[in-house]
Amino acid sequence: MNTIIITDSTCDLTLEYVQENADMLDIIGMPVNIEGYEYFDDFGKTLSHDEFYSKLRLGIMPSTAQINTFRFSEIFKKHYQKGKSIIYIGFTSGMSGTFNNAVMAAEELIKEHPDADITVIDTLSASIGQGVLVVEAVDMLRNGKSKEEIVRWVEDNKLKSNHWFAVDDLNFLKKGGRISAATAVVGTALNIKPILTVDNSGKLVSYTNVRGRKKSIRFLAEKFHEHIRNCSVTTVIIGHGDCLEDAYMLKEYILEECMPKKLIVSQLSATIASHVGPNMIAVAFVGDDREVK
Structure with a gap:
């Protein structure tokens, strides 16, 4: 099976990096609510960084929410149906329940499809600290490393x-x-x-x-x-x-x-x-x- 790396928008990578590596990397956006408008964080495509930061400087306080199990199930199923092995490199469980939702979604899919190959990793990291793990994992995948080698490296180096x-x-x-x-x-x-x-x-x-x-x-x-x-x-x-x-x-x-x-x-x-x-x-x-x- 070919491997796909999935992470969430808390990795704070650039939109350019995400687009350039779309063959090996998929992103699931965290929900953000600002002035009653809710959208999924997509690195400035829906709401530009300029507009977002202008609102912050005016004192507007956005709120964020967890990624729910349904959305994890959708992205895991999408790549399972393409015959992909999946590595989810996730936002720290120390700051959000998002990782636990990913675990539940993976378990549900594996129960339904025992041949599904999904590994979820709690990075115990956030923002660009999560991002560096993702970048190194993508580099390893592009250089021909196996899923097992990538998972082992992330687990060994996340702290x-x-x-x-x-x-x-x-x-x-x-x-x-x-x-x-x-x-x-x-x-x-x-x-x-x-x-x-x-x-x-x-x-x-x-x-x-x-x-x-x-x-x-x-x-x-x-x-x-x-x-x-x-x-x-x-x-x-x-x-x-x-x-x-x-x-x-x-x-x-x-x-x-x-x-x-x-x-x-x-x-x-x-x-x-x-x-x-x-x-x-x-x-x-x-x-x-x-x-x-």
Whole structure:
């Protein structure tokens, strides 16, 4: 059987990357609701990134929902009927029930069709940290690796997917319940920029606070250089919340000391950006084991 890799829109890859690899990669969009309008996140095709971020900057707070079992069943059936073996590389179970819905849909399809070959992987990763695992898996598939080899690599390396995020607008963390209103007010007054990461249970956690935007971007680069291994054979993704100039600044800091195999600069799509707001800047890569405080 030929293999297809499926992931969800929380991977925050670029639309160009998804389209260029459509022969090996399929995406299922997370539901996003903004001002009463619900759509499936499709990397800016339905609602452009420009329009979406304009709404965020006006203070509009979108909401997101899980991908339900019906939609997983539909995409799994589609590829089963094409004779495909399926690898679903999913959004962390530490932040959403989406992964459990994928498990149930896969079990239902296998019960109905025992010859169905479906593997679902909880990446314990999010956003571009999930994205780097997907990119490496697609590269392996394109280079002729078997489904078993790809699954083994993702499972062996998912806790080496390093995520480092610098948040600019504290009000979105406040609205999402991650910090108190008082903390947001004081932090904004002091120009505090929280640094977030993802722990081994796949949850978004606070790591430290840095004062000033440029210092926070430099901090991300320092964490990259501290934790990267074998840079020349590694994919690096820089994610940004509609702040391309800052993303290029981070790119320059990264390239000061090493040249990755592949470096992708990606604008965060609606799902993740709904929770962290505009101007978030992030870097993700497969390096050494995640730093746990």
